[in-house]
Every structure is written in C-alpha cells, then in structure tokens.
Amino acid sequence: MSTPDAAPLSPARTRLALLALALGGFGIGATEFVAMGLLPQIARDLLPSTWSQAPDDAIAQAGVVIAAYALGVVVGAPTIAVFAARLPRRRILLGLVVAFTIGTVASALAPSFPLVVLFRFLAALPHGAYFGIAALVAASLMGPGKRGQGVALVLSGLTVANVVGVPLITFLGQQSGWRVAYLAVAAIFALSVAAIALTVPWQPGDPQATARRELGAFRRPAVWFALLTGSVGFAGFFAVYSYVAPLATEVTGLPESAVPWALVTLGLGMTLGNLIGGWAADRGVLRALFASFGVFAAMLLGLALTAPWPVGLFVFLFGVGAAASALSPTIQTRLMDVAGDSQTLAAAVNHSALNIGNALGAFLGGAVIAAGWGYLAPTWVGLLACVPGVLLALAGTAVTAAADRRSAVAVGA
Template sequence: MGLLPQIAQDLLPGVWASSSDDAIAQAGVMIAAYALGVVVGAPTIAVFAARVPRRIILLALTVAFTLGTVASALAPTFGLVVLFRFVAALPHGAYFGIAALVAASLMGPGKRGQGVALVLSGLTVANVVGVPLITALGQSAGWRIAYLVVAAIFAASVVAIRLTVPTQPGDPDATPRRELGAFARPAVWFALLTGSVGFAGFFAVYSYVAPLTTEVTGLPESAVPWALVTLGVGMTLGNLLGGWAADRGVLRALFLCFGVFAVVLLGLALTAAQPLGLFGFLFGVGGAAAALSPAIQTRLMDVAGDSQTLAAAVNHSALNIGNALGAFLGGAVIAAGWGYLAPTWLGLVLCAPGILLALAGAWVTSRR
C-alpha cells in the first residue's frame, strides 16, 4: 500500500503521464486482487484441510506464499502482477485461521481471544517494522526488489515453522459437509458481514496513507514510512487489547471498538492537514480497527459450532472483503475528484452499517 505511487508509475506509465491520481487509483486494483484471493482461498482450502495435521498445512501454505510473491516480483505487466497478487493471496486466510486454532489450543481454555490476538500480532508487528522498512526499500531500490525481500522472509518462515511449531493433528472427524455447515447459521453471516463492512472503513484509509500524508498533510515522501509505523504501533497495541477484551465479553468488545473507531476517524478527517493530527489519529485508527479483529474472530468461533477450521479461516475472508471494498471505494472517491481526505469520511460512514450488523448478530444469538 505504501508503494502504490511507485507501482503506478512503473506499471502504468501512460496513465501516470496524464494523471497521477488516476494511476494511483487504478493501481489500487492490486490491493483488491489480493484481498479477493484471500476471500476465495480461505474457505476453499479450510474445508479440505481440516483433517490434515496442522503443521503440515501451515508449511505448505507458507511455501505457496513464497512462490506467489516471487512471481509477483518478476511479472512484466500490470495485468500479470494483478493476477499473481490474487494467486499469492489464496493461502492467506487458511494460514492465519489454522495458526489461530493452533495458538488457541496452546493457550488453553478461557484464553482463546488472547491466542488469536497473539497470532494476529504478527500482522500488527509487521505493520510497525516490516511495512515501513519495505516501503522505504521500495522507494529507494524499486518495488520489485521490495517484493523479493518479502519472498525471502516467507522462505525463512518456512524454516521457522518447521523448527518451532509443535505437531498438532487435524480433526479426524472433519468433513467438507460438516465444515460448510457453518454457513447455515445466521449468526455466522452477521459476524462475517460485521467484519467486512467495519474493515472496509479501515482499509479505505489505510490503502491511501501515502497520498494522504504527502498531498493532504503536505509532508515529504520520506514521511510515509513513519506514518505507517505510527499506524502499525496503534494496531499492535489495539490487537492485544482487543484479545484481552474479547475474553471478557465479545459483543461488548465489538461495540466499544466500533465506537472508538468512529471517533478517531472523525478526528483524522478534521485534523489530517496538520502533522500532529495525522500521526495522532492514524495511531487511533490502527488501534481501534485492530482491536476489532480478535473480537470478530472469537465471535465466529463462538457461533460456528463444530466448523472451527472454516470459521477461523473465513474471518480473514471477511476482513479482506473489507480490504477489497475499502480499497475500491477509496479509489473511487479519489477518482471522482473528492480528494485524498474523502476515504476517511467514507470510513466514518461505513461504521454505521457495521454497528447495525453487530446488533443484528447479537439479536439472532439471543433469540436462539
């Protein structure tokens, strides 16, 4: 996301020459393609992987990450890069879903939310360290080099998983029919929709942090990695707090996080022209959004019955529907000429249906 301007300039030179705004908005399709790959891959892989020993499937999925990222770095055209981003994303949801099950099992009863948050903290710490460093590397050495470095990190992760993750059996009683049974539960759908709509607001902002920082706040390009660091620190702290809160009341945690999210989005929209407002409220946006994730993941595990593998994986489908929707709608409002602050207002608007969907899910559960 932080490299969208560089990618747009390299892969869409004709569009860039006529309008850099249009080129950046079009390059946002790459984000949507990755997100849609997660949406497709998470339930498909999870349904058929539930019986496979968990360390084996984690290793296979990480190898797939590595190969897909290398292909993305080497693809010569914009269309092929978009295709390989989709392919590279297919293992994403199943990987994090199965890893969350492993962590929840190791943490023991009463600490599932914290186990889920521990796994998701990998994503949030990556936003503090990996994303800014890779963004800075891509700005200086080129986005393709940045992607190859990411692929090398994936390859190192294959080794780390093999050496450190304990052996855990799959579910010998799992069948595709049983796993898919989760979709017969209305509460599962409401939880998925809550995550999709809520995170669309976050990704509308996150996808366009680079132009928000340079065009609205007026800071140099070198400030973009620091904006991402700030957002990532907020995500790291918010994720841990969200896991703690989910273990003490999932629905209460959901509503509290949505309320805070709306407040910080409003603050960002009103003060982003000032560096203090940008950095302060980006921290809050990252924290509130990340706190939602373990709450939604735990909520899905609560309402999915025996379909735990699928429930853990499709949470990432829901979040990446939000990713795709947020990137697309954020690009649309920019392309419409409403400016780089428009995605922040869009995120605030999307909080309302997110809260309503969470309320509907709570109502369905109470009726049952």
C-alpha cells in the same frame, strides 16, 4: 499441548512455536500492506502512460493490486480451510507458507500490470487458511480460557509487520524499486518455513471433519452477521489505509520520506489494538465489539478533521489503527463462538470477511479520489461505514439471543 509420543511442551518451546506462527503472520502483513505505501511507485512503473497524463488516476487504478490480493483471500480462505480440516496442522501450515513464498516471488518478477494483479490474487489464496489454522494451534498451545489471546498472538505478527516490516520494506522499495521490496517479503516467508518446521509441534487435524460439516457454518445466521460486520467495519479501515501515502503527501503536505513514519504510527496503533482486542474478547466478546466500533468512529472523525496538520495526522492514524485492529480478534472469537463444530472454517473465513472489507475499502477510496473529491474523502467513507457495521453487529446479537431462547424453551419442554 503435547504431541502423541512426547512430553508436554516446555514453556520455552511453546514460546518459540508461537513466535514461529507470528513470523508467518509478519510475512503476511508485509505482503498484504506494503503495496499501500508503494502505490505511486507501482503506478509509475506499470502504468506509465496513465501516470504521465493523470497521476491521480494511475494511483487509483494501481489500487486494483490491493483489491486483487483481498479477493484472493476471500476465495482461498473457505476453499482451503474446508479441505484442510482433517489434515495435520503443521503440514498444512508449511504448505501454505511455501505457497506464499512462490506467489510473492512471482509478483515481484511479473513483467506487466495484469500479471502482477493475477499473481497478487494467487499469492493471497493461503492467507485466511494460514491464520485460521495457526489461530487454532495457538489457542491449543495457550490453553483453556485464552482463545482471544491466542488469536491475538498469531495476529501480532501481522500488526508488528506494520510497525517494523512495512515501513522498512516501503523505504527499501522507494530506494530500490517495488520489485525489490516484494523479494524481501519472499525472504521473510522462506525464513518462516524453516521456523515453523523446527518449532511448531505436530498436531492432528480433526478426523471427524468433512467438507459438509465445515460448510454447515454457513447455515447459521449469526455466522453471516459476524462476517458482514467484519467486512463492513474493515472497509472503513482500508478506505483510509490504502491511500495513506497520498493522504500524507497531498493533504498534510509532508515529503514522501514521511510515508514510512505514517505507516509506523498506524502499525503501532494496530499492534496495541490487537492485544487489547484479544484481552477484551476473553472478557466479553460483544462488549469488546461495540466498544471497538465506538472508538473507531471517533478516531476516523478526528482524522477527517485534523489530517491537514501533521500532529492530527499522526495522532489519529494511531487511533484508527488501534480501534480497527481491536476488531479483528474480537470478530474472530465471535465467529468461533457461533460456528459450532465448524471451527477450522470459522477461524479462516474471518479473514475472507476482513479482506472483502479490504477490497471494498480500496475500491470505494479509489472511487471517491477518481471522482475528484480529494485524498481526504476516503476517511469520510470509513466513518460512514461504521453505521452499517454497528447495525449488523446488533442484528447478529439479536439473532443469537433469539436462538438461545428457543434452545432454552426446547430444553424446558
């Protein structure tokens, strides 16, 4: 990759650019996932009357904060990506990270629960567009044949956040308040602005891109099946992840201080799974997709059966994180394969799909808890979600195969 008036980037500069993109992903992982470990603190602070009468109901209601962020991603990813495709990529990335910084500060300072929900929605709008455009930049820097690994490198910031950032910031929030935790996340975004500005090379947008062409991806059935597969699959993951804190304390019987360690374990699994998923996607997207779903179902079943014991909780949280995270670069690469010329939109809307899953999983997990089925019930919700996820992946495969056959017939004619 080279800029218009410069020599090709040195390996060191390329690595720094990739690290800067991953740092932005680290901030996004922190801002998205830190709420999972701080739901009790958020509920206690912002919903005091409900908390005093029914803590379970307050925690379930506080899950709306997670759902609001997810819905912001769903709305923002296609909207921003459609209009950003023509613009220089570094400029767009900088604008998106500045928006993250402002939105996260506003979330930390908002005085009421409705305002926190609103600012979490607004802070999430740049999420999908950042990952989509950063994935395209990373793929360009990595070179041909390494798209999956480029996507995985950008996403590695998000997964590493779950190993290091989320547990540490969760601990900070437990000690100093959830608002301080979000201010720490805003500081990460401010650092990301500087890193991207200094290291990421100038890259033009696509001068041929138009809103109509980008939106043309939605005329392709295979795109819809890929998006639905990601949404349903990740609903299962987020049904579990959203309620890790009460799962660890109420089902396994661990102290609150163990919650960050549960998040570290989940994050380690996500980091490994993301890298394996990117590697596997470059060697066969569909094979990687179905293998990930199979392992995911097995890990969820193991968690459901063994979560009352600490060893079972930690072993299978690691496995759930690894299998679910492997799905992300796989589905991202699948979307880029089936989206034709609409690459910017395809790279971004994957995160809309995953965050529909985030919102759906948080909602369904909260619903079964509020219904009195206990904190283990979201794990069974996740397991059931694997069934439609696999069926949708099979349907998308069939649609693509049929389209390929029609194309071959047309060429032969």
